[in-house]
Amino acid sequence: MTSTTPGTTSVTAPVTTQTAPEIVARRESMRTLALADVADLAAAWQAWRPAPVVDPVRGPEAGLVMVRGRTDAGGVRFNLGEATVTRATVRLHGAGLQDDVLGHAYVLGSDLEHARLAAAFDGLLADPGLHDRVLDEVIAPLARTQAQRDRRRRDAARRTRVDFFTVSREHS
Amino acid sequence: MSTAARTPTIPAPGFADPTRDAQRAFRAVLDALAHPTRSYPLGGPAQPPPALGRGLGAVALTLLDEGCATWLAGPLGTDAETATWLAFHTGTRLVTDPADAQFVVADPASLPPLARLRCGTDEAPHHSATVLLDVRGATGTARFSATGPGIDGTADLTAPWADAGFLPQWTANTAAFPRGVDLLLVGEDTVAALPRTTRLHPRPEGEA
Numbered sequence: 001m002t003s004t005t006p007g008t009t010s011v012t013a014p015v016t017t018q019t020a021p022e023i024v025a026r027r028e029s030m031r032t033l034a035l036a037d038v039a040d041l042a043a044a045w046q047a048w049r050p051a052p053v054v055d056p057v058r059g060p061e062a063g064l065v066m067v068r069g070r071t072d073a074g075g076v077r078f079n080l081g082e083a084t085v086t087r088a089t090v091r092l093h094g095a096g097l098q099d100d101v102l103g104h105a106y107v108l109g110s111d112l113e114h115a116r117l118a119a120a121f122d123g124l125l126a127d128p129g130l131h132d133r134v135l136d137e138v139i140a141p142l143a144r145t146q147a148q149r150d151r152r153r154r155d156a157a158r159r160t161r162v163d164f165f166t167v168s169r170e171h172s
Numbered sequence: 173m174s175t176a177a178r179t180p181t182i183p184a185p186g187f188a189d190p191t192r193d194a195q196r197a198f199r200a201v202l203d204a205l206a207h208p209t210r211s212y213p214l215g216g217p218a219q220p221p222p223a224l225g226r227g228l229g230a231v232a233l234t235l236l237d238e239g240c241a242t243w244l245a246g247p248l249g250t251d252a253e254t255a256t257w258l259a260f261h262t263g264t265r266l267v268t269d270p271a272d273a274q275f276v277v278a279d280p281a282s283l284p285p286l287a288r289l290r291c292g293t294d295e296a297p298h299h300s301a302t303v304l305l306d307v308r309g310a311t312g313t314a315r316f317s318a319t320g321p322g323i324d325g326t327a328d329l330t331a332p333w334a335d336a337g338f339l340p341q342w343t344a345n346t347a348a349f350p351r352g353v354d355l356l357l358v359g360e361d362t363v364a365a366l367p368r369t370t371r372l373h374p375r376p377e378g379e380a
Contacts (some may be wrong), residue, residue: 057185058261089260091182102182 029125029139033118034107036142041117044138050095054120057102060088060112083108088115092123101126181252183260184219186233193217197234201356204365209318209327211362221254223247227358228277229257231304236275238263243273246282270301276353279306280333286341289353297350300368307333307357314338320346320370329372333357339372346371 033041062084069080086107093100103123107115124134187193193215200212220229236242242264248254258264267273270284278284283305292300310333317326331338345352345368352368366372 055185057183061190100182 026122026125029135030105030118030122032139032143032146033105033121035146036118037145038111038114038117040142040145041114041121044142045117045120048124048138052092052097052120052124053094054116054123055091055093056088056116057091058087058089060086060115060119062086062110062112084110086110086112086115088112088119090116090119090123092120092127096130097124097127098129099127181256183257184217184221186217186261187230188218190233193230194234197230200363201231201234201365204356204363205322205354205367207322208320208366208370209323209329209364211359211364214358214361214363216361221251221257223251223254224257224277225306225308225358225360227308227360227363228304228306231356231358231363232258232264232277233261235302235304236262236264238265240274241265241267241272242275242277243267243270245270245276245278245284248277248279248282273301274299276301276303277306278303279308280310280312280335286345286353291345291348291351291353294350297352300351301353303353303355305333305355305357307359315375316372317375318366318370318372320367322367323370326373328375339374342366342372 063086064082065085067080067083068077070077086109087105089102089104091100091102101123103119103121103126105115105118105122107118121134121138124130125139197214197216200214203212204210214227214230216226216230217233220226224232232242236258242258243249244251244254244258244266255266258266264275270276270289272290274290276284276289283303286303289301289303290299292298312332312334314331314334316329316331316334316339318329319326349368354368355366357364357366
């Protein structure tokens, strides 16, 4: 909890210094899976051996979530708008797994297969015997691809930068 | 089921078609409340927690959400599989005191006295509890005749789930109108209802 100006309701902004490292790591890998290209995810799933059995527990289903914003750390929260989000929860069992595991995924957009694949990999990450293998063979390459994509976009954007000599830049 | 038994912390799937199945179940509950004592067919999730069963599972998925408090009576209250399943699919808050609950899930043996449940106030009678009574496998012989809104004349009610103490409790419940609890009688595949407006009268044994 962060301290807020009087009049605002409780603020549940996560304070990263208090979050357990395994939660930070899982958040990071779930983010990588959610931002990955669905074709890359499908290829990784096709290549994964031995293939476990994936049973749906909930979804994949698409719905709307309200995105809330704040003008700054002390600002009053307001509704920014609605976003389409697809979520899935799957149960994995069978080959290669020590025990049944549960995987969740929330993905921006309405690609049901993306959410299902991301949930399946999240489930594989929950298995202690497979955790490191998934990180090395799936998460790390996806993260590298995303980093390259982001760098390309930043480079493309930087070329369009215009410097106005009469206006001093605040953060240069 | 062996895998599910090994890892009860993993919830079983809910409705196969969440929107339509919940709408059908809601319609069945609505019809049951509009026509007290009449049974309506109910379709449920394929693999509900065994302690809950298909019928109660369907009603729970339909009526419960994160905005309401639920109390699970008796052995159901200590069943980890049911608690996990309800928390995952409905998000309902499980409470430890039946007086705090908007929904009470019980079987005939574990049903607390109706007077202990929330019965609302005269200004806000809708703040009362709804009891989801598990009537599977009940073997009693009680029979009542029922009168009230939604019943043309009188209706016969065979109530194998009712024990000797039920009728006085129900009479007190109807007398407190507009306050009072509503009762949903949920079987494996059926639902019937006794809203607080339905009056029950004893019916002699063996009378046709």
